[in-house]
Amino acid sequence: MKRTLILGLLLGAGAVCYLLAVVPGDPGPLKAYLVNRGTAETGALNLVTAIYLGYRAFDTLGETIVLILAVMGVNLLFVKNDE
Secondary structure: OHHHHHHHHHHHHHHHHHHHHHOOOOOOHHHHHHHHHHHHHHOOOOHHHHHHHHHOHHHHHHHHHHHHHHHHHHHHHHOOOOO
């Protein structure tokens, strides 16, 4: 069971990495908008900080909640049940 789960996770991660490397993406006008106005609109000194915390704060919070739930689910799978 553990080997199958680990193999499935590795294959899934490999497929995602392959698709991210092969599929081209064009950021379009959003990139120019964020570069030109990002620090002025958010007040952050760093553009990465401006985008991450100024524009994507709720998205980041949602990703954190999903990550915590995923860790809890994996923990439940691997914890030995002594009943």
